[in-house]
Amino acid sequence: MTEARGSAGPSGTTHKRHAPGTPCWVSLMVHAMAPTQDFYRALFGWDFRPGPQPLGPYVRALLDGYEVAGIGRLPLDRHLPIAWTPYLGSHDVDATAEQVRSCGGTVGVGPLDAAEAGRLAIACDPAGAVFGIWQAADHLGTGLTGVSGTPVWNELLTYDTAGVAKFYQTVFGYEEEPVVSPDFDYVTLHVDGRPVAGIHGVGHTLPRDRGAHWMTYFQVSDADKTAERAAELGGHIVRALCTTALGRMITVADPEGATFSVVSPLG
Structure with missing residues (x-):
């Protein structure tokens, strides 16, 4: 379907x-x-x-x-x-x-x-x-989706993609599209030919206090201003601004420590 x-x-x-x-x-x-x-x-x-x-x-x-x-x-x-x-x-x-x-x-x-x-x-x-x-x-x-304040992407941060990608493919029937790169371990999961989620193998850089975990990305109009606002409201910035295929991205945490990323589209 x-x-x-x-x-x-x-x-x-x-x-x-x-x-x-x-x-x-x-x-x-x-x-x-x-x-x-x-x-x-x-x-x-x-x-x-x-x-x-x-x-x-x-x-x-x-x-x-x-x-x-x-x-x-x-x-x-x-x-x-x-x-x-x-x-x-x-x-x-x-x-x-x-x-x-x-x-x-x-x-x-x-x-x-x-x-x-x-x-x-x-x-x-x-x-x-x-x-x-x-x-x-x-x-x-x-x-x-497609407006500020809505989920735009979900990404699994794990040790490596090889074993766990097979798990999700078997359970949910995903089609996989690996990124061919010697220093970037990433697999995109597709449903009906459409990308719906990603798996990012980050090895030993995975936070010890969290282990493997899913990250939700929310679309915003301005990632910098949204991250600053999150800090003003009692949260904090976890990872500084970087540019991804989705856009300008900053990872933040809310006051109880739940992390999520905010992304403003490029252009």
Whole structure:
């Protein structure tokens, strides 16, 4: 099944349904929801709508009326990282979760129902990176991209691409396009011929306190100003400005330490 899209003209691209394997949602679990909402409201202009509550209090962030991300309160009995987590689409989350296990990954939460919104699981790949699996029902996922404050890319930072790329290819059926370079270990994952995510092997430069992890990139109009604003709001800059294929990129952290990257397109 291909991804159903609709044009929103200068306001970005709307999405009605995401193809299996596509990062279809990003979610953040934190200790203090109200201050976190205040941070992202001021940074990205998000509004918030409550629910669903499969794991406790949860809100969905809205931009121009479209759902773009989620924030929930970290359950006291769940040892999950405070991090932005991408959810990868699936027609059958139970079958995908079983495939994760059979390919050397683990499933830490679920599969379980998120009220009428859909069904989910939270898993780890063989290198320990956490990701979600989402089977849509009423909630189809991220509804708007291509404007400031919306997810633009998801990238796995891991030790090397060889083993873990095979895991994601087997579980989700991705087509792989490696970057041919002696000093840049990178694989782009494609669905229906379209790039949807990347895997970056960074070897020993991987942060020891985090290990392998997924990084969410949010589009902004000016990466420098957004990073400065994040610091003013109680966050901090993690990695200074660099230029990537996506644009000018800076990695920042919110007040609870969740890291993400902001990207302003070139040109």
